[in-house]
Amino acid sequence: MRSIPRHNLTQSIVQELGTSIVSGVYSSDDKFPIEADLCKQFSASRSVLREAVKMLTAKGLVGARPRQGTWVEPENNWNFLDPDVLGWLLERKLDITLLEEFTEMRLAVEPLAAALAARRAQDSDLLLIQNGLERMRAAERGDDDPNESDIAFHVAILTASRNRLIQQLQELISTALRFSIRLTNRFKGVEFASVEAHAAVANAISRRKPKAAAKAMTSIINEAMELIQTCKETGS
Numbered sequence: 001m002r003s004i005p006r007h008n009l010t011q012s013i014v015q016e017l018g019t020s021i022v023s024g025v026y027s028s029d030d031k032f033p034i035e036a037d038l039c040k041q042f043s044a045s046r047s048v049l050r051e052a053v054k055m056l057t058a059k060g061l062v063g064a065r066p067r068q069g070t071w072v073e074p075e076n077n078w079n080f081l082d083p084d085v086l087g088w089l090l091e092r093k094l095d096i097t098l099l100e101e102f103t104e105m106r107l108a109v110e111p112l113a114a115a116l117a118a119r120r121a122q123d124s125d126l127l128l129i130q131n132g133l134e135r136m137r138a139a140e141r142g143d144d145d146p147n148e149s150d151i152a153f154h155v156a157i158l159t160a161s162r163n164r165l166i167q168q169l170q171e172l173i174s175t176a177l178r179f180s181i182r183l184t185n186r187f188k189g190v191e192f193a194s195v196e197a198h199a200a201v202a203n204a205i206s207r208r209k210p211k212a213a214a215k216a217m218t219s220i221i222n223e224a225m226e227l228i229q230t231c232k233e234t235g236s
Contacts, residue, residue: 013042013052014084021061021072022088032062032070059085083175090179096232099183102176103225107218109166109173110154114201114217115210117160125160129202132156136195146185150193151177153202157217160205184227194220 017038020026026033033041039049053070056062060079064070079085080098089098117125132153138144154177155170185191197220204213 010048010052014055018088023092026072028072028074083171087175099180100228106221111214111217113158113161113166114213117157118205118208118210118213120162121160128156133202140192146192147181184224187227
C-alpha cells in the first residue's frame with residue numbers, strides 16, 4: 001500500500017478541516033477536536049497535523065496555544081483575502097452579500113489595473129490580453145470554457161498593470177470570479193460574458209488610453225454588480 005506524501009496529506013487535512021470550519025461543522029461555540037483524535041481521524045502523525053493547524057492559523061480560521069489546545073476563531077477573524085478561505089465560503093453556500101463585497105473590491109482594483117495596463121503593458125502582456133479575448137470568442141463557438149476564458153482575460157489585465165501588489169490579487173480574483181460569473185450569467189440567462197464589452201477594454205489598453213480602459217472595465221463590473229444586487233433583492 002502506497003503512503004500519501006507528507007505535503008499532500010497536509011494539504012488534504014487543511015482542505016477538509018477548512019471546509020468543515022466554514023460550513024459550521026466546527027465553530028467558535030464548540031470545542032475543536034483534540035490533536036490525538038485528529039491524528040487518528042486522518043491517520044497522520046502529530047507533526048503533519050501540527051503543520052496543517054499552522055496553515056489554518058495563518059488563514060485566521062483557528063487559534064492554538066500550548067496547553068490551551070486549538071479553537072475555531074470567530075468568522076470576523078478569518079482571512080477573507082486568502083483564496084482558500086474565500087473559495088470554501090463561496091462553496092459553503094452562495095453568499096450574495098460576500099459576492100457583493102467582492103465586486104465592490106473589483107471596482108476599486110480592476111479599473112485601475114486596466115488604466116495602468118494602458119500605460120505600462122509590454123508586448124507580452126498585450127498578447128496575453130488578446131489571448132484571453134480570443135479564448136472568450138472560442139468559448140462562444142464551444143471550443144473553450146466560458147468561465148475560464150473570462151477569468152484568463154481579467155487575470156491578464158492584472159498582470160499587465162505591472163503593479164506587484166495588484167498582481168498578487170490574481171488568485172483571489174480568479175477564485176471569486178468562478179462563482180460571480182456563474183451567478184451573473186445564469187441570472188442574465190446567457191452562458192457567455194459579452195466579448196464586445198471585453199474587447200472595448202482590450203482595445204483601449206492596446207491604444208494606450210488609460211481613461212477609456214478604466215471606463216470600459218468599470219462598465220463590465222457595474223453590470224455584474226447590478227445583477228448581484230438584483231439577485232440579492234429577489235432572493236434568486
